[in-house]
Amino acid sequence: MELRDIGIFLTLAEELHFGRTAERLHVTPSRVSHAIKKQERRIGAPLFERTSRTVRLTPLGQQLRDDLLPAHQRIQQAVDRAAAEARTGSGTLRAGCTTPWCADLLLRAADVFRGRHAGWTVRVREIQFNDLFGPLHRDELDLQLIEFPVHEAGTAAGPVLFRERRALMVPAGHTLARRESVSLEDLADVPLITLDYKLPKPVADIHFPPRTPMGRPIPRGPSYTFWPEVPALVAAGLGASIVAARAARYHDRPGIAFIPFRDGPTLEYGVLLNADKQAPLVPAFVDLLRELADADGGE
Template structure:
């Protein structure tokens, strides 16, 4: 049995869907079906139960998966180590993150990366919104996963990994907290908490805008340096903050409420890296980030 056929079987055993398996492996569903039928002919029994709506492993298929997977992982690790040696993926890689959902993605990617490239260590650190490009410019980081867009000399942006719908974090007793949704035009009626420090204009325009879409001025509230300052400021009634909808699961606390926006673009998060002088480990880590983000269920 060829290694590619084993890979197709294991992918289908995980996805249990011919279309998704084909998309994951960049082949057609018919190619997946052909490979599985060939394996079943060789073994002499079905590995999957197929109906018009479902795909399930047979008991034999489950045993076959469990027997194959450890060996397949060992083969992949051996190939990855050889590639790492050839490409010079050694030493250390310093990666930054901003929002906690970016942290989740970075830490998952780091685990995969360490298993794939054991001769290269990964160091991870949080970056702050008040100086989002500083660590990258100073050479403290090779790449980071943080807010976009960033249009700055010497910094390459992309790919986008997460596109998050917006919400407005408001005081729990504010009239806006009782609404099902808010509009970007509502920002003209509440002070918006701002970020101090050196924030690129491209980020400010999206994440802390100065005017509503119709041109109304958005009043300014207090500023912050570190994100943990924001929820207490909101709870104290000193302002509101534009956040991702999923921030409600990470930053919820007494005194605040999260109301989704019904208009406006998403808040995007992606890779930033130095435009020149990238180590071979950087694109390798980005590839892992992209794969994990593509399979993110959030």
């Protein structure tokens, strides 16, 4: 079955009218009829039930439509993407992140991306917590890597790229620092350093839970605006912070310890996009990020 005939079949399956199908595809109704008859002869059974008033899919036609539609959409998206790339010979793709491990992934992807798309560069910048979504809203970014979930109007969540175990960053002299692991219940025994920025409740409850799973209140320590403040506050003995486990490789310093959680959810890191506009090569870059993250094992 030729791609053009597949398109005719799927359009007729949507319109259920030979005239409207021909008009949409800029062909004659006889061309539509000929293509459908050819497909039915090849398959050996009717795909549509036709009367003088109605056109309906047969059960076999419904099955064929459901099987063909996802593949046809992927082919069309690939063609559209190639056409978009052809129209944009050069440019700059702008990406943001809040963590150094996300920056590492973006920079690796940028290096590969430049090799695949001559004339294009990728600029990576750090996003501050006190303006977490501003650059995306102001069209200063094309995408950003961020901890999910996100509840922000005007943004669209892309794929989750990897998941990360959580750890508790505590003062080196705290009793929890001598443990091999900690539980969410242990959060009741140490003040939790919080973000000086109001998050939607579902998001805040993940990163800064108010109570343990058994309902014990979790005390609050000082708040911060910029991440470099957090290790200093912890080292000063003012509280603890829930972090990604790999933060130990990036933020370790005297006076603090990182203890992995043995329970609770992982942190998800994914792509966040502007819901209203998208640069031509963003889908290709997102596919590359997913490719590299999958090669890393997804965690």
